[in-house]
Amino acid sequence: MPEKNGAGPEKNGAEKVRVRFAPSPTGSLHLGSARTALFNHIFARHNGGVFVLRIEDTDLSRSTEDSAAGIVDGLAWLGLDWDEGPVYQSRRMDHYRAAVEDLLGRGRAYRCVCTPEELKQRREEAKKDGRPPGYDGRCRDRKDVPSGAPAAVRFRTETEGETRFEDLVKGPQTKRNAEIDDFVIQRTDGTPIFYLSVTVDDAEMAITHVIRGDDHIPNTFKQILLLQAMDSPLPHFAHLPLIHGLDKGRLSKRHGATSIQSYREQGYLPAAMNNYLARLGWSAGDQEVFTREELVEKFRLGDVGKSPAIFNPEKLLWLNAHHLREMPVAEMAALVRPFLEATGVPRIGSPEGRDEKWLERAVDAHKERSRTLVEMAESLAPYLADEITYEPAAERMLTEEITGPLAEAAARISGMTDTRPPAMEPVLREIAKQYGMKLGQVAQPIRAALVGKKVSPGIFDVIALMGREKTLSRIRRALEHVRAAGKTKSE
RNA sequence: GGUCCCUUCGUCUAGCGGUUAGGACACCGGCCUCUCACGUCGGUAACACGGGUUCGAUUCCCGUAGGGACCA
Numbered sequence: 001m002p003e004k005n006g007a008g009p010e011k012n013g014a015e016k017v018r019v020r021f022a023p024s025p026t027g028s029l030h031l032g033s034a035r036t037a038l039f040n041h042i043f044a045r046h047n048g049g050v051f052v053l054r055i056e057d058t059d060l061s062r063s064t065e066d067s068a069a070g071i072v073d074g075l076a077w078l079g080l081d082w083d084e085g086p087v088y089q090s091r092r093m094d095h096y097r098a099a100v101e102d103l104l105g106r107g108r109a110y111r112c113v114c115t116p117e118e119l120k121q122r123r124e125e126a127k128k129d130g131r132p133p134g135y136d137g138r139c140r141d142r143k144d145v146p147s148g149a150p151a152a153v154r155f156r157t158e159t160e161g162e163t164r165f166e167d168l169v170k171g172p173q174t175k176r177n178a179e180i181d182d183f184v185i186q187r188t189d190g191t192p193i194f195y196l197s198v199t200v201d202d203a204e205m206a207i208t209h210v211i212r213g214d215d216h217i218p219n220t221f222k223q224i225l226l227l228q229a230m231d232s233p234l235p236h237f238a239h240l241p242l243i244h245g246l247d248k249g250r251l252s253k254r255h256g257a258t259s260i261q262s263y264r265e266q267g268y269l270p271a272a273m274n275n276y277l278a279r280l281g282w283s284a285g286d287q288e289v290f291t292r293e294e295l296v297e298k299f300r301l302g303d304v305g306k307s308p309a310i311f312n313p314e315k316l317l318w319l320n321a322h323h324l325r326e327m328p329v330a331e332m333a334a335l336v337r338p339f340l341e342a343t344g345v346p347r348i349g350s351p352e353g354r355d356e357k358w359l360e361r362a363v364d365a366h367k368e369r370s371r372t373l374v375e376m377a378e379s380l381a382p383y384l385a386d387e388i389t390y391e392p393a394a395e396r397m398l399t400e401e402i403t404g405p406l407a408e409a410a411a412r413i414s415g416m417t418d419t420r421p422p423a424m425e426p427v428l429r430e431i432a433k434q435y436g437m438k439l440g441q442v443a444q445p446i447r448a449a450l451v452g453k454k455v456s457p458g459i460f461d462v463i464a465l466m467g468r469e470k471t472l473s474r475i476r477r478a479l480e481h482v483r484a485a486g487k488t489k490s491e
Numbered sequence: 492g493g494u495c496c497c498u499u500c501g502u503c504u505a506g507c508g509g510u511u512a513g514g515a516c517a518c519c520g521g522c523c524u525c526u527c528a529c530g531u532c533g534g535u536a537a538c539a540c541g542g543g544u545u546c547g548a549u550u551c552c553c554g555u556a557g558g559g560a561c562c563a
Contacts, residue, residue: 123563134562170496179494181562218495218561241497241559248558276503279515283504286514305504307497308559315503315516325529369528428525443525455527 017049018208021075021082022198024056025067028259029074031311032213032243032251035277038295039240039304040211041080042278045296052205053085058197060090074260078270079292087205089197096192099200099230100153100185108229109185111151112139134181153186155226163221168238168301170214175221183222199223203232211301214239238301241281241308251311263316267339267373269327272320280309289322321371332367332376333359339377345384354384362465365457382451383465388474390481394448398482402445405435406482409446410475419468421460428459449478 021037023029029037044051053075057063072086103109112135114122119135140156158177167173185196192200202210202223210220217239227234243251251258257266263273275290282305284290284298324332333356337348346353354362362380370376382388390398408431413419416427432442443459450471456462463471 173495175494213560214496215560239496244559246502250559279503281503286505288503288515309504310502312502312516318516321529366528368530371528432525438525440525447526453527457527459525 015208017044017047018052018206019044019049019211020052020054020085020202020205020207021080022054022056022201022212023071024059024062025064025071026059026062027067028261029071030251031258031260031277033071034074034078034080034260034273035243035280036212036240037075037080038078038274038277039282039299039301041082042292042296042299043209043211043301044083046299049208050083051081052087052207053082054087054201054205055085055089056194056197057088057090058093058096058192058194063090070261074264077264078260078274080274084205087201089201092197092201093190093192095204096186096197096200097190099196100192103155103185103229104153106229107156109153109155110140110142110182111149112154112182112184113149113151114138135183140182150188152184152188154182155185155222155229157182157225163224165220165224165234165237167217168209168236169241169304170217170239170306173217173220177225180221180225185226195219195222195226199226199230199232202235203227203230207235209236209238209301211238211240214241238304240304241306243280244308244310246310248308248310267375267377268316268320269323269335269373271327272316272323275323276316276319280311281305289319317371324370324372324376325367327367329360329364329367332373333363336363336373336376336380339373340380340384343377343381343385345381358465365461365465369455369457379451379453379456382453383470388452390448390452391454393454394452395481397445397448397454398478398485399445400482400486402442403479403482405431405437405442406445406449406475406479408434409442410472410479413463413468413472413475416468419471420464421458424460424463445478446475450474 019040021033021040023033023037041051043049053072055068055071057068068086068088075082100109104111114135122138135154139151139154157180160177162174162176163180164172164174183195184193186192198219201207220237220239224234245251257263260273271292274292274295278290278295278299279288282299282303284303287294287298290298337359341347348354348356348359359380362383363376366376366379370379409428412427412431416423428442428446429439432439435442444454447456447459447462448454450456450462450466457465466474
């Protein structure tokens with residue numbers, strides 16, 4: 001009879017927690033996989049356990065080394081460091097074969113020579129007759145299978161009783177053994193089937209908690225049967241609800257970016273990704289923002305919800321903006337540099353570029369209006385670029401009416417040596433007053449002239465960041481632009 | 492088709508028999524203000540449905556519906 005899976009880890013506190021993340025390297029690191037990895041990681045850290053990374057690449061036709069490298073890279077970027085591995089299943093084939101031989105030797109498995117065609121035919125017949133479509137057990141007790149003949153290996157499943165386990169997230173799970181057919185554990189070509197390799201590895205690696213997507217619940221029964229046949233202790237199981245897209249379907253490419261890598265490229269922070277992914281299906285009261293340390297401290301499997309969560313990019317964006325704001329400017333400056341360089345402006349620290357102190361000041365001034373590192377880089381680029389182009393909305397602010405104040409500002413600034421906010425503010429206020437305008441009516445065109453956008457930090461901060469020379473040349477260029485535009489219009 | 496899983500605002504969720512059903516994102520409005528943000532104050536918005544159990548169900552049980560997964 002199947003034994004009952006033990007209670008939670010509290011039952012035997014001496015147990016050293018060992019978990020694993022076991023991706024198949026058939027693509028980049030998916031958001032859903034990343035979340036599974038995260039939960040394994042923080043669970044291990046919370047319990048002072050060991051986190052193993054295992055690459056399930058036994059399906060050579062679909063696995064690629066690039067994918068494996070990309071996954072490893074993505075995990076490293078998220079800061080989900082592992083303690084053992086990466087272990088590649090493709091290098092452990094002898095273990096799987098040995099396990100199969102053992103099962104064969106003890107009569108827990110048998111060789112099957114049914115061909116795929118025969119199987120298909122019998123399956124269809126069974127379906128027609130309303131019988132279950134699983135394997136019919138034809139080779140189960142056959143004595144005439146030549147020992148040397150090529151054959152697949154099937155597990156001899158219990159026909160009575162039921163298999164059960166206590167899922168740490170979903171609760172008690174039961175399946176009648178009669179519903180589980182004699183599944184293949186080794187293909188005719190000698191390669192192991194997923195159930196077998198996973199089971200062997202989990203057992204040999206002494207995994208205590210299998211934390212994975214709930215699409216694996218049906219597999220779990222087979223794995224438990226296998227584990228029992230191998231006389232291995234059962235780990236605890238925790239199945240996480242899948243992440244869905246807005247249409248409630250399983251999250252996939254048609255819902256937008258699904259790979260961790262693409263969020264990295266879009267200027268998202270690992271801290272925000274981890275925070276968001278953790279809150280998808282897990283919560284700790286009303287808290288929304290977590291540092292990694294807090295996640296580790298507060299994470300409990302019992303607090304994971306049972307229902308699937310829909311991925312919401314807007315909340316991720318908000319969290320990213322939040323973590324960006326909280327970050328020390330020096331750190332943010334370092335992170336934004338590669339994004340800045342990608343815009344093609346002179347490098348920070350180069351003779352024609354600005355220095356690092358400047359970058360930190362600029363980052364500080366812009367951090368409250370940047371939600372991603374890409375946005376940050378885009379708003380910083382105008383300070384560094386030789387030439388700017390005006391966004392349409394900004395260009396509309398450069399009108400004939402403001403040439404007076406603009407020219408006046410240029411004249412006043414050219415006579416100043418100090419263009420820092422305390423010196424600039426009275427000057428612009430004075431000019432506004434002189435022309436009977438509000439400060440905003442003067443500030444907006446200057447903003448447009450300086451950065452080419454209608455949005456920026458406070459105008460005095462922008463001028464200080466821009467520097468006297470560049471401020472002057474940009475205002476003069478704007479003046480020329482208005483003049484040229486006026487000419488074209490009148491002709 | 493079979494088996495299994497899931498169901499509180501649009502979305503993420505809190506709730507664990509008695510609550511004006513709480514928070515967050517998004518949205519709307521006020522304040523702040525040189526723009527946009529940030530911040531802040533306020534607002535709209537949910538217990539899928541039907542039966543039970545109970546003095547009392549969002550909460551427990553059973554169905555139905557819907558969604559999902561797995562096997563084919």
